[in-house]
Amino acid sequence: MRWRAVPLSAWIGMAGMALAVFCAVFAPWIAPFGEREVVGDIWLPMGGDYLLGTDNLGRDLLSRLIYGAQTTIFVALAATVLAFCMGVMLSFTAAVAGGWTDQGLSRVNDLMMSIPTLIFALIVLAVLPQELWILIAVIAVLESTRVFRIGRAVALDITVMEFVEAARLRGERRLWIIFREILPNTLSPLLAEFGLRFAFSVLFLSTLSFLGLGIQPPEADWGGIVKDNKDGIIFGIPAALIPGAAIAGLAICVNLVVDWLLNRTASLKGGRGDG
Amino acid sequence: MTQQEGSPGPRIVDLEAMAAGPLGPPPGIGLAAPAAAGLAARPARTWSRFRHHMPLAALLIQRLALSVLLLLAVSVVIFLGIEALPGDFAQTYLGQSATPQAVANIRQELGLDQPAVSRYFEWLGGVVQGDFGNSWASGSSVANQIGLRLGNTLFLAFWAALISVPLAVSLGMLAVHFRNRWPDRLINVVSLGAISLPEFFVGYILILFFAVQGGWVTFPSTVYAGMSFGQRLEAIVLPCATLVLVVLAHMMRMTRAAILNVMSSPYVETAELKGLDTLRIIARHAAPNAVAPIITVVALNLAYLVVGVVVVEVVFVYPGMGQYMVDAVTVRDLPVVQACGLIFAAVYILLNMSADILAILANPRLRHPR
Numbered sequence: 001m002r003w004r005a006v007p008l009s010a011w012i013g014m015a016g017m018a019l020a021v022f023c024a025v026f027a028p029w030i031a032p033f034g035e036r037e038v039v040g041d042i043w044l045p046m047g048g049d050y051l052l053g054t055d056n057l058g059r060d061l062l063s064r065l066i067y068g069a070q071t072t073i074f075v076a077l078a079a080t081v082l083a084f085c086m087g088v089m090l091s092f093t094a095a096v097a098g099g100w101t102d103q104g105l106s107r108v109n110d111l112m113m114s115i116p117t118l119i120f121a122l123i124v125l126a127v128l129p130q131e132l133w134i135l136i137a138v139i140a141v142l143e144s145t146r147v148f149r150i151g152r153a154v155a156l157d158i159t160v161m162e163f164v165e166a167a168r169l170r171g172e173r174r175l176w177i178i179f180r181e182i183l184p185n186t187l188s189p190l191l192a193e194f195g196l197r198f199a200f201s202v203l204f205l206s207t208l209s210f211l212g213l214g215i216q217p218p219e220a221d222w223g224g225i226v227k228d229n230k231d232g233i234i235f236g237i238p239a240a241l242i243p244g245a246a247i248a249g250l251a252i253c254v255n256l257v258v259d260w261l262l263n264r265t266a267s268l269k270g271g272r273g274d275g
Numbered sequence: 276m277t278q279q280e281g282s283p284g285p286r287i288v289d290l291e292a293m294a295a296g297p298l299g300p301p302p303g304i305g306l307a308a309p310a311a312a313g314l315a316a317r318p319a320r321t322w323s324r325f326r327h328h329m330p331l332a333a334l335l336i337q338r339l340a341l342s343v344l345l346l347l348a349v350s351v352v353i354f355l356g357i358e359a360l361p362g363d364f365a366q367t368y369l370g371q372s373a374t375p376q377a378v379a380n381i382r383q384e385l386g387l388d389q390p391a392v393s394r395y396f397e398w399l400g401g402v403v404q405g406d407f408g409n410s411w412a413s414g415s416s417v418a419n420q421i422g423l424r425l426g427n428t429l430f431l432a433f434w435a436a437l438i439s440v441p442l443a444v445s446l447g448m449l450a451v452h453f454r455n456r457w458p459d460r461l462i463n464v465v466s467l468g469a470i471s472l473p474e475f476f477v478g479y480i481l482i483l484f485f486a487v488q489g490g491w492v493t494f495p496s497t498v499y500a501g502m503s504f505g506q507r508l509e510a511i512v513l514p515c516a517t518l519v520l521v522v523l524a525h526m527m528r529m530t531r532a533a534i535l536n537v538m539s540s541p542y543v544e545t546a547e548l549k550g551l552d553t554l555r556i557i558a559r560h561a562a563p564n565a566v567a568p569i570i571t572v573v574a575l576n577l578a579y580l581v582v583g584v585v586v587v588e589v590v591f592v593y594p595g596m597g598q599y600m601v602d603a604v605t606v607r608d609l610p611v612v613q614a615c616g617l618i619f620a621a622v623y624i625l626l627n628m629s630a631d632i633l634a635i636l637a638n639p640r641l642r643h644p645r
Contacts, residue, residue: 244476
């Protein structure tokens with residue numbers, strides 16, 4: 001890969017993602033104050049000791065934001081990885097096996113996709129207890145329906161190729177065909193999809209937290225910080241906008257990188273590069 | 276929603292009667308009724324003859340039937356799927372220290388001690404008649420509340436759609452017209468940013484600048500009975516603007532992609548080589564073939580609008596369905612959650628179905644599936 005060929009937008013995207021990941025990994029060392037430490041008056045303006053001011057309980061907003069990066073990125077990443085494991089495995093099985101397996105899995109997937117994601121999550125979360133792993137699992141299952149759809153479409157194109165036929169005639173088992181024949185050839189579209197799904201997970205988790213159904217306080221996460229500080233808006237205090245901007249920034253950065261990845265793979269295949 | 280349908284065997288015929296039931300016969304398919312009379316005798320042959328004579332009507336009936344079936348399946352998921360999940364309302368409601376007797380009492384009071392399947396049919400029977408049961412939290416009728424709020428939500432979504440759809444389609448055409456020049460680049464970058472913005476972020480920015488600092492509009496966008504039409508419109512300016520901004524970018528990008536897809540086909544190249552004016556090519560040659568994908572995009576985004584409404588209503592404290600549902604979820608008021616969930620899903624399915632049907636009407640090639 002030539003580094004010169006990487007466009008500026010992709011560099012910006014990668015830099016932004018690197019910054020967010022850096023904050024997430026080294027949160028306890030770089031945050032100036034503790035996550036739940038009350039340091040001063042409520043909604044202090046920016047500047048001075050508290051770079052971004054304080055929140056609705058007088059906690060340092062910058063520290064909350066850095067710790068929030070940890071929670072948000074960890075949960076979104078875990079959900080995306082889980083969604084990919086489930087989605088890719090099931091979709092490839094459907095594509096390779098065909099017949100009733102394919103029909104059954106695809107129809108169940110259609111049914112899941114016919115209920116809007118947020119509505120589905122709200123219904124399910126109304127019943128399930130509020131725990132972190134349940135939240136991750138719910139997001140993962142909902143995201144995996146989208147992964148399933150694209151995974152099946154991509155895998156179907158490849159299962160009809162000669163080398164898969166050859167592997168079948170050789171008598172290879174289904175798992176071999178999935179992991180050694182199909183997976184390596186679908187990596188680049190799946191990688192782009194992974195980025196998109198991660199961005200969606202961040203937005204989705206933040207939305208749920210904003211509605212009070214995601215990460216529970218006092219744990220910091222970006223959507224939750226917006227919820228905590230939303231009453232300040234009426235008094236003209238922009239504290240709620242800062243974590244909102246962080247969510248938007250991370251999602252934009254991921255999208256910039258994905259955009260470049262998609263363009264790159266499109267030109268590799270000689271497809272329509274201008275689409 | 277472009278999945279391949281299986282061959283329409285006798286199974287579909289049974290559905291036809293169901294499709295005609297709750298939704299009513301679609302316009303222009305008056306012949307369906309006499310055909311339905313002979314169904315009992317030799318369903319498969321009658322259906323195939325009907326299909327041969329009126330392929331379009333048959334296809335539409337099939338779509339309607341499938342949607343009704345899908346809606347039924349969704350209701351099963353919403354009701355029985357929820358039952359299968361761990362978690363007991365009575366236990367959660369009373370807390371960990373509840374005595375078994377108290378838990379049993381509450382379960383009996385809410386009818387939870389009945390078997391789930393019989394409760395499902397009771398619920399479904401009520402839903403068909405417009406009765407969604409009573410809220411667990413307040414004890415009042417869910418249907419009454421929904422009646423008050425559904426109108427508000429549709430009012431908001433309607434205005435957002437009315438503004439965003441024409442704007443998105445014309446911006447998409449503009450982007451294609453100036454392809455790879457600066458207006459296109461600008462639209463591309465701005466829209467890429469815009470699709471990454473969470474709804475609440477856009478909403479609060481608008482509130483901060485237009486309501487708090489500008490003071491041009493009032494912030495809690497409350498509407499109540501007795502408000503005049505103009506006052507209502509004034510109240511929804513900001514929530515409507517938020518929804519438009521959120522949906523616009525997505526819709527526009529997909530419109531652009533759909534038109535570009537058509538623009539790269541040989542007949543457009545021919546038109547270009549003939550020396551026709553670009554705008555004329557877009558309007559007369561490319562657009563008619565791009566209509567079907569654009570309709571799909573628009574319908575998908577309208578469906579998205581219905582969901583986006585949930586967050587926007589919470590941000591603006593707007594008394595609609597979304598706010599009602601979120602409130603119910605936090606107190607685990609299942610009848611309300613199930614009713615709202617079913618209605619949102621129904622609207623979503625309905626929009627997707629109309630997209631499917633409109634796409635078939637717009638593109639004759641889709642009328643004869645191979």
